[in-house]
Amino acid sequence: MASTDKARVLLVGAGGVGAMACYALESGGGAEVTAVLRSNYDVVEREGFSIDSIEHGKGIKGFRPSKIRKSVPNVTDEDLPPFDYIVVTTKNILDVRPNVLDLIEAAVTPGVSAIVLLQNGLNIELPIIERFPDNTVLSGVSIISASEPEKGHIVHEFTDTSKVGPFPSLKVPSSESVAAAKWFVELYNRCGRVNCQFDEDVSFTRWRKLVYNSSFNSVSAILNMGVVRMRMTRHVVDDLIKPIMAEIFATAKAAGVTLPEGLDMQMIRLDPPDEDFLPSMGQDAAKGNYMEVEVIVGAPLREAERLGVATPTLKTIYGLLRGLQVKAKERKGAWKAEFEEDNPYY
Amino acid sequence: MASTDKARVLLVGAGGVGAMACYALESGGGAEVTAVLRSNYDVVEREGFSIDSIEHGKGIKGFRPSKIRKSVPNVTDEDLPPFDYIVVTTKNILDVRPNVLDLIEAAVTPGVSAIVLLQNGLNIELPIIERFPDNTVLSGVSIISASEPEKGHIVHEFTDTSKVGPFPSLKVPSSESVAAAKWFVELYNRCGRVNCQFDEDVSFTRWRKLVYNSSFNSVSAILNMGVVRMRMTRHVVDDLIKPIMAEIFATAKAAGVTLPEGLDMQMIRLDPPDEDFLPSMGQDAAKGNYMEVEVIVGAPLREAERLGVATPTLKTIYGLLRGLQVKAKERKGAWKAEFEEDNPYY
Incomplete structure (x- = not known):
């Protein structure tokens, strides 16, 4: 699945949960993360994230994901290699904000990119599977208590215990989505400081x-x-x-x-x-x-x-x-x- | 029932609703009101109430009920003539404040004083009838929109349309409580500016x-x-x-x-x-x-x-x-x- 040594990860929504996912993935060394930032783009470009984490340490300064962007890339137009994972950590407020589907569509390579929903709620995968029937969809439930009291400053107060597993999808073989989930879990845990588990029953x-x-x-x-x-x-x-x-x-x-x-x-x-x-x-x-x-x-x-x-x-x-x-x-x-x-x- | 020319009225709780009841009763000339004030006692003693009323007029200054007091009188100890009416306009919050029963008990002359509840809510009469079985209990529902934005300053914004009628009580003959209600309605309306109705079905x-x-x-x-x-x-x-x-x-x-x-x-x-x-x-x-x-x-x-x-x-x-x-x-x-x-x- 990976086309380079490092997994190519696009992360959309780098608030508290997203920034800590970035940090775990990058500091483990197995992933190259492109983070799509919105309100905190300017401060992170200038100074990086500052992080006070119960697990990764307090007073971390100047953390920058491999790449940061202001908007979701269009992999076709920009002729980018496909992303292995598209991790969505935005707040899930379909009733008031443009659908996450439209937001990520240009970055999804059909049949290649696995979409990881690190979000709250029930049945949030259904519209994703419908729009991207050929892509693996992973469900991540994260218990972390990470917040961003000021732009670019992340406070992480509870051990990062998350569970990631495959959502069943008609057109994607189970073996493939299980493998994608297990690899993601491995990449997430590689830093040695968090507890991400493979979830058999999302x-x-x-x-x-x-x-x-x-x-x-x-x-x-x-x-x-x-x-x-x-x-x-x-x-x-x-x-x-x-x-x-x-x-x-x-x-x-x-x-x-x-x-x-x-x-x-x-x-x-x-x-x-x-x-x-x-x-x-x-x-x-x-x-x-x-x-x-x-x-x-x-x-x-x-x-x-x-x-x-x-x-x-x-x-x-x-x-x-x-x-x-x-x-x-x-x-x-x-x-x-x-x-x-x-x-x-x- | 009345022992003097004017009805003797004790009014407990002269916030917005209470102050306007005072004003209607006193300005009609049929009642002498003793008002029990709490947080606004000092300012009313010094300056009287100032009233901006949709019915009685704006800019009314220095209105004082016939008597004001800081606490409910003890009619026995003070050797006072009985009150014809004890009008209760306090907020009805039995769950947090001492029961209204204890508050008014010393002022109630058994068999004489009619207790008028100008208060919100359901079944509020039951504990009153239980404690004062020989007294008429009247129910008053008031639609008035009167508030007290500052101590002693009453703003009355909606026509005073109230309904007063007898609660059925085992030991008080219906004719007596009907008469007490009708007299109260008459006293309340005597000012000619409000609309108080006798209520047959409280x-x-x-x-x-x-x-x-x-x-x-x-x-x-x-x-x-x-x-x-x-x-x-x-x-x-x-x-x-x-x-x-x-x-x-x-x-x-x-x-x-x-x-x-x-x-x-x-x-x-x-x-x-x-x-x-x-x-x-x-x-x-x-x-x-x-x-x-x-x-x-x-x-x-x-x-x-x-x-x-x-x-x-x-x-x-x-x-x-x-x-x-x-x-x-x-x-x-x-x-x-x-x-x-x-x-x-x-």
Whole structure:
């Protein structure tokens, strides 16, 4: 698959998670990464990333991926060798931002590039497989807690434990996508400091992560409250977190994924109790940024509706998150407060 | 019932609604009001209330009720003539503040004083009737939009249309409580500028008002979003407001109160569409103040549970509001962020 000694990797979206993936891949020596940067391009071009990492070390200065670019390259027009991997670490907000498909299309070499989605959410692979039926699609679920408090400055606070595995695709032989996943895992681990695992069952992994994300992420965004405080009140867990988790369990089961008993309490107690923690969606909401509502709450809700599973709590939570998303849109000038002509509520 | 020419009225809680009730009662000439003030006592003692009212006039300066006090009088200890009416206009937050029962007890003359609850919510009369079984209890639902932006300064922006009627009580003859309600309505209207109506069916009136309050008030508090914007999005109304209203309709019906068809759309379109409006609970939430969660959402939810009506949306909304209430408590030093020893979520 690789056309050179080093794997050619294109990474789209080098915020916290993306920059740390860059660092792991490049510092292992097995990959040459081209990173597509947006808001932090100028500062990274000038000074490189500065990184404070729990695993790679604090005070790392001037880290530059092999190449940085302002936009996704067109491999045909620019006559570039194909990318072995296209790693997507952008926030997944299909409801408000141009589809990731359009973004990466020009860089994908059919039948060659494996597309790695290091993103949150459920069913995010389906549109990718549909558009690129001849390409391997890999699912990566990353638990890392990496953020970018200032442009170009990455703070990485939790051990990087990720799982990468193949999404089943009709036209790509399983052996090929398994091999692509295993090679990616090897490249990612080569630095010797992170824990990336080959994932045999990405569907299970995504549903498992949803148990936490659909509940704690959502409620933290709506209440602007950290996970530990929720647990301290007890009733926020009893009234909201547990019912949502139970609805995710039931929907996963109807979708053929049996989540283990006790996982709910394990997820409830996941974060250290000594320091409060606001999950990513809560941080987005607090800053008035867009939230990953559709892939974290909308997608399981649609699965539940398709499968006839009752999810009344998640449904209300979804309605509220869509309301908050409108506020973010208004703040960013993407929604205007006005009555459309046919609005029955005028 | 009245022992002097003028009705003797004690008014507890002279914020926006209370101050305007004072003004209507005093300026009509039929009542002598003793107002119990708290945070605005000093400024009202010094300068009186200043009032900008859509009905009574703008720029009213130096309005003083006949008497003002810092605390509820003890009619026995102070050897006072009994009060004909004890009007309660405090915010109804039984979950966080000492019960209104303890507050007014010393001022109630058994068998004489009629207790008038000019407050939001459902089933708020039950504890009053239980504690004061020999006293008439009147229910007042007020639509007025009066607020106190600075201490002692009242802004009254919507015509004062209130309804006052008797709550049924086992030991008080209906004729007596009807007469007390009608006299109160007469005293209130005597100024000639407001519209207070005798209410034959206070239960209906309270359920009717809940259609708006349980939905728009709650969602405005959770989203920090005005009513008009919710209508502009459409989906906030479709996903949240209408389902909550439907649950209130169903619960009211099970409780024997049939709300008229079309009331939901009437309530949805109630506020003028030209200017956004944040209902009281939304204002409380935005300021980090306590909200009337229990009487506006908790009480109908408990009715629904008692009557076996499914209210999944309201249940989730209630859980979220209780979460927000904890934040208000923490802000005011009434809740401490810590794990109790037996907390299973530690």
